[in-house]
Amino acid sequence: MSMEKWNNIPAWIRWPIYALLGILLLTIVQGVSDVDRLTKVSTSREMLRWAVPIFLAGLGGLFSERAGVVNIGLEGMLILGMWFGAWGSINYGPWIGLLIGIGGGAIGGLLHAVATVTFNVDHIISGVAINILAPAITRYLSDEVWGSPTTSPATSTPDVYDLPILGGGTVAGWESPDLLLEVTNLELPFISDVAGLLRGLVTNLHFVSLLAILLVPFTSWLIWRTRFGLRLRISGENPSAGEAQGINIIFYKYAGVIISGGLAGLGGAFISTELSGLFQGGNSAGRGFIGLAALIFGNWRPGGVLVGALLFGYVFGLDLKDLDGTASHALLLVNTVVLGAVAIWAATKNRVADTVLAAILAVGAFVWWLSADAVPGWWSNILPYVLVLLVLVFFAQRLRMPKALGQPYAKGGR
Amino acid sequence: MTAAIELIGITKRFPGVIANDDVNLTVEKGEIHAICGENGAGKSTLMKILYGMQPADEGRMLVNGEEVNFSTPNDAIDRGIGMVHQHFMLADQLTVLENIILGAEPTNGGVIKFKEAEAHLAKVAADYGLTIDPNDMIESLEVGERQRVEIIKVLYRGAEILILDEPTAVLVPQEVEALFDNMRELKAAGSTIIFIDHKLDEVLEISDSITVLRHGKTVASMPNEGVTAHDLAELMVGSELPTPETSESTVTSTVALDVREVTVADEDGRNVVENINFQIHKGEILGIAGVEGNGQSELIDAIIGTADIRQGAMSLLGTDISNMSVRKRRELGIAYVPEDRHVEGLMLDAPLWENAALGHQTQSPYGSRWLINRDGARTQTELIKEEFDVRTPNIDVSAHALSGGNQQKLIIGRELTSNPSLLIAAHPTRGIDVGAQAAVWEQIRTARANGLATLLISADLDELIGLSDTIVVMLRGRLVARLAPEDVTPRDLGAYMTGAATQNSDEAA
Structure with missing residues (x-):
């Protein structure tokens, strides 16, 4: 099948096929390297739990950057969401807590919008300022409210549930079958691996996780089918052109950046109420920054951001229960195969430098895999960034950032 | 017959400069009216005033005989005036259709009715004899096609009076001819066109009437009959006409x-x-x-x-x-x-x-x-x-x-x-x-x-x-x-x- 034909297939069919190929690769690697954690249900469950805040931050970045405002302050907004989410859930219960978390992040977004849109502060500088401000403010507030600068009391969170039929969830008192568990237990090669990974995505499901997944089609619809979306995009592509058609660019930039903060805030609230069960400084673990990486990886598209977040979440999630470093070690073999494929792909495009670089990296990963039994813990921490760098190096020509991203905008100016 | 546009005594001052000094302009319905003048003669300022982008300090504006007072381009658009800017106002990574409907999207509860927009676009394009594929990305279009998108964008909003700001500056001769054909079609369909240019042969070829500005003042306004490029240039410059002729050869053998x-x-x-x-x-x-x-x-x-x-x-x-x-x-x-x-x-x-x-x-x-x-x-x-x-x-x-x-x-x-x-x-x-x-x-x-x-x-x-x-x-x-x-x-x-x-x-x- 030619490349053009393949690219004409809708993304929602293409990506699951990529995913299946990926799982097939994991299964094979698992076969040769004698680890079983790569396709376990707990791995995919941890992947999703890690991926949700990354995705929400990345999706937030999408709203901001589609409106033309670089948002490196996502990390800070996520931290604000963490604190306010914790505070809200302690005082008003889990649901209100999530809402207040969104509000906390949105305040960070508003601050960024005032600085960048109204006062034309450089976007990076304002974002960095917010990243410095947020941990300081939350530390101060924690001390004032809870008497401890670093931790809060335990938070509360909505219950998790299992999806019916696929994951054995209960519907109106009827306990549905747990299909994926049964398939997993059959221990069929590959098929049971797929079922195991899928089961992690449908059991112990948190409301925010479900919402995050539903936000992908919703955001696509909002961005490409609605008036709001079109006007948001023109604000990031060519604001003067929008202004000439009587569009209030300032409004859409504000809207984009505030929504951005709200989504990052929801991601933060998810961390403090669900993941860690309390507010603790430093628990954001850079997920706002990784969200930004997911945004670039995902080419400023909602589905792409989700794929990026899941990929990064997988690396972190795998590492979490991988105390001896053997599973992450097995990933090196995956890297070898993927980089080898990139080398071949680049060779067919006559891109010599890319081919050589990918081949060297593939060989390097393979040699490392051969020469060691485990990898140190820092490796999985830097892997997401390494991935983004590799994507930028090899696929930069295919990436399309909004054209007026980061440029100051003044009404009536050029 | 009432004129499509009548500007009376328009004056606009910027700090230290008078951009328009008591300018008068009358554009009849259904004509192509050229405005020429050197850069800095005040053409653009006058058009910005007419299009509601800047307010005039003094003077009156009449559109179809009614006195108007524009404070934003939207006011001008409501009166059927549309402007095609010299620098295209298009987003490269949006489709032709998206660029055209921007700001005038037909919606149902905020959801864009793309089918309806496309149908309306097809009708407008057919009415004025302009062709364009609505689903092309702007970045894939030639300069002449982009300009056509700009013109259609204005027509889509129901404009009957079009302002074209130096439309030929970016075109090669063959594209200019295509543009002029389009302009003649628009005129035949009843549109009024105000056309800014300083290439005099083009002005003489396409316009019905010509107004010349110099140093912010109207120096002449006349029908395009018996006027020569030489006359126009002298009116614009107010002195002897320059030509790009080189005299005798100075080529050496080095x-x-x-x-x-x-x-x-x-x-x-x-x-x-x-x-x-x-x-x-x-x-x-x-x-x-x-x-x-x-x-x-x-x-x-x-x-x-x-x-x-x-x-x-x-x-x-x-x-x-x-x-x-x-x-x-x-x-x-x-x-x-x-x-x-x-x-x-x-x-x-x-x-x-x-x-x-x-x-x-x-x-x-x-x-x-x-x-x-x-x-x-x-x-x-x-x-x-x-x-x-x-x-x-x-x-x-x-x-x-x-x-x-x-x-x-x-x-x-x-x-x-x-x-x-x-x-x-x-x-x-x-x-x-x-x-x-x-x-x-x-x-x-x-x-x-x-x-x-x-x-x-x-x-x-x-x-x-x-x-x-x-x-x-x-x-x-x-x-x-x-x-x-x-x-x-x-x-x-x-x-x-x-x-x-x-x-x-x-x-x-």
């Missing part, structure tokens, strides 16, 4: 630039300049004609050193420059007037004297290898200001405060006062007024008489024919014709440029 079998590849490895040979002698102006995008820019890049050559060799006065750095080449005497002065020619936010030093910062009097000589640079800038008639209050204002013509004169002055042996001039008079144009031509002619070799690239074919000693035509990266300016017309050139006419390749080489 070769200044020798380009031998040069090939340049783009990022994808395709040859965009292929096996080019030419020589420019001292005192000679070699003109390159060609539709934009046929390798001219890449050829310039290769000569000034911002692009590598894949094959071939270049020498300047006998010195091989093929692998020299840009800096070395500049120091050796290559002067460069770039195509887009805002991108490559100036630092818009920097003062004039810094701009004058740009490119010569390592040479006396601007500086030495490591340091800038402020006094020397300032003295030299004052000299340029005087000699090249750069109109500015002082040399400390930033470059963006100058009009296009004065910016260009500064660049020409900077390049020519450095005593170059080769001048590369890309579109040296693009977007500047008749007065500045004449000054630029005069400077190039003087330098030629003093033995300067010049490579001239221009989309203004009259300029090319008038100034050049030799003209070559570039098509798809190759030189396809070599012509004597005495016996070639713009129409002939156009045919070579598009490949409609060909010349034996031996002659071209």
Whole structure:
């Protein structure tokens, strides 16, 4: 099948096929390297739990950057969401807590919008300022409210549930079958691996996780089918052109950046109420920054951001229960195969430098895999960034950032 | 019959300048009305007032006989006035349809009704005889097509009065003809068109009436009958008409630039300049004609050193420059007037004297290898200001405060006062007024008489024919014709440029 034909297939069919190929690769690697954690249900469950805040931050970045405002302050907004989410859930219960978390992040977004849109502060500088401000403010507030600068009391969170039929969830008192568990237990090669990974995505499901997944089609619809979306995009592509058609660019930039903060805030609230069960400084673990990486990886598209977040979440999630470093070690073999494929792909495009670089990296990963039994813990921490760098190096020509991203905008100016 | 537009006594002041001084304009329904004048004559300001982008300080505006008062473009749009800007207001990564409906989206609860929009667009396009594929990305369109999108965008909103701001500035002759055909169709369909231009033959070809502005005042308004380009130019300039004629030949036998079998590849490895040979002698102006995008820019890049050559060799006065750095080449005497002065020619936010030093910062009097000589640079800038008639209050204002013509004169002055042996001039008079144009031509002619070799690239074919000693035509990266300016017309050139006419390749080489 030619490349053009393949690219004409809708993304929602293409990506699951990529995913299946990926799982097939994991299964094979698992076969040769004698680890079983790569396709376990707990791995995919941890992947999703890690991926949700990354995705929400990345999706937030999408709203901001589609409106033309670089948002490196996502990390800070996520931290604000963490604190306010914790505070809200302690005082008003889990649901209100999530809402207040969104509000906390949105305040960070508003601050960024005032600085960048109204006062034309450089976007990076304002974002960095917010990243410095947020941990300081939350530390101060924690001390004032809870008497401890670093931790809060335990938070509360909505219950998790299992999806019916696929994951054995209960519907109106009827306990549905747990299909994926049964398939997993059959221990069929590959098929049971797929079922195991899928089961992690449908059991112990948190409301925010479900919402995050539903936000992908919703955001696509909002961005490409609605008036709001079109006007948001023109604000990031060519604001003067929008202004000439009587569009209030300032409004859409504000809207984009505030929504951005709200989504990052929801991601933060998810961390403090669900993941860690309390507010603790430093628990954001850079997920706002990784969200930004997911945004670039995902080419400023909602589905792409989700794929990026899941990929990064997988690396972190795998590492979490991988105390001896053997599973992450097995990933090196995956890297070898993927980089080898990139080398071949680049060779067919006559891109010599890319081919050589990918081949060297593939060989390097393979040699490392051969020469060691485990990898140190820092490796999985830097892997997401390494991935983004590799994507930028090899696929930069295919990436399309909004054209007026980061440029100051003044009404009536050029 | 009431006029479509009537402007009475419009006055607009900016700090220190009167842009429009008691301007009157009457545009009848269903006519094509040209407004001409030099840059800075107040045409754009007048149109911005009419389109609601700026308020007038004094005066009245009547649209279809009714007094109006616009505070935003939306008010003008509501009255059926639409404007096609000189710089396209399009988003490259949006589709044609998205660009057109922007700001006037048909929606149902905020959801865009794309089907309905597409149907309305198809109807508008059919009514006015314009064709366009609504689902193309703007970035995939040619300049002429983009302009058509702009026109349709205005018609989509129901505009009956169209303002076209220098629509031909970006088009090649064949595209201009297509535009004029479209304009005639629009007129036949009942539209009124106000058309700003300073290419006089175009004005005479397409317009029904002409209004001439000079220094913010209306100097004439007349029907297009028995008017000649010469009359119009004198009205615009208010003095003798400049022409780009070079007098007698000053070509010498000394070769200044020798380009031998040069090939340049783009990022994808395709040859965009292929096996080019030419020589420019001292005192000679070699003109390159060609539709934009046929390798001219890449050829310039290769000569000034911002692009590598894949094959071939270049020498300047006998010195091989093929692998020299840009800096070395500049120091050796290559002067460069770039195509887009805002991108490559100036630092818009920097003062004039810094701009004058740009490119010569390592040479006396601007500086030495490591340091800038402020006094020397300032003295030299004052000299340029005087000699090249750069109109500015002082040399400390930033470059963006100058009009296009004065910016260009500064660049020409900077390049020519450095005593170059080769001048590369890309579109040296693009977007500047008749007065500045004449000054630029005069400077190039003087330098030629003093033995300067010049490579001239221009989309203004009259300029090319008038100034050049030799003209070559570039098509798809190759030189396809070599012509004597005495016996070639713009129409002939156009045919070579598009490949409609060909010349034996031996002659071209």
